[in-house]
Amino acid sequence: MSLLTDSGISIDLPHRWDGQIRGAGRGFTSHSATTVAPLDATPTAGSVLHASSFALPAERGDYGSGAVEVMGGSDILICLLEHEPAAAATALFRREGLPRVGVADFSPESMQRAMPGMSGFQRFFQVAGRPFCLYVVVGHHVTRGPLVRSAHAVVQTISIVPKS
Template identity: 45%
Template sequence: MQVRGFGIRADLPRGWEAALRTAAPAPPAPDEAATLSAPTAPVLHAGTFPLPTDRGDFGSGAVETMQDGDTFVALLEYDQEEADTPLFEAQGLPRRLDPRRFHRRSLQRVLPGQAGYQTFFTEGGRAFCLYVVLGDEEDKLVQVRRAEQMLATIVIDPLPGAAASSTTDAPETGAPETGEPTTDEPTTTDDPQPVVEPDDDDEVATEDAADDEVDQERPTGTDDVDRGGRP
């Protein structure tokens, strides 16, 4: 099963279900008129248990229904202006998690037996928070590995600006490798031949006549070219 939307997609492992939606808009301040809110950032919820329809951004309404062996993952996007700020300076969605970093004090809603982990990062010019809840803090290793299986399937599309920089870098590194051999082969194979062949001929011609001349040519001959040892 695949869930996708808002530039985020995930292929759910067996036993997982997920939903994508936009975050609930913040209520207007008392002195502000109630107006239609602009589209808000997306939120991805995934769990190894049925997700209730009514859920908070960090899983309130869902984590209360978790069993001991369940795992909950929330991926929340923040305003683009937050990307690469000190809080979001870590780069890339974490794919490996340290079970030792899961604690009760990291839970948004503290419930008996549960443990949580929260981190902030930037990927593709987009700012995110990853929040993971384990149903049983005594079984962290198994449940963390289960969460990693889910995280491994998530793909975040970069913003247009970030996409341009990443897509132009890859062809630039690959183009010279494929282009230079085809244009340089005629010159690189032709140039060494006038150098190498006379050296070989000279060595053959002068082996019996003048060993000293051969010894003088060898230090700058084809051996140095073939080694190509200079950095």
């Protein structure tokens, strides 16, 4: 395991995993709206964390466009995106604390951009007033059980520090 920390977010990455955390307002390289879902066309206002069981491409959107295209059937992509602080007061982010990543919660319809065979998971929550979206993609929906359990184990290592 290898601890990656920035912007008050940390994650313990397993061996063979890539990870990146970028601070507020930077986001990751986005792609044209012709192939990327609208949410991915605009960089997220807050910090963004990407963790993957495969080599993270340098060019990718906040929601993983550019990365999901190179995922294999046994790969996992975890995206944690922080939203504007004001969003924490909305109903969408009412849930407090990191969500559990369950097998039944994954669905191809939850993908930001439908990819054959893949499955996605998306939840909104907040930690001490910091609103986040957790988006997880596994490479194969039908055999997602072990992949989801691995993703859940990695998500549980995420630690978020309240902003002062």
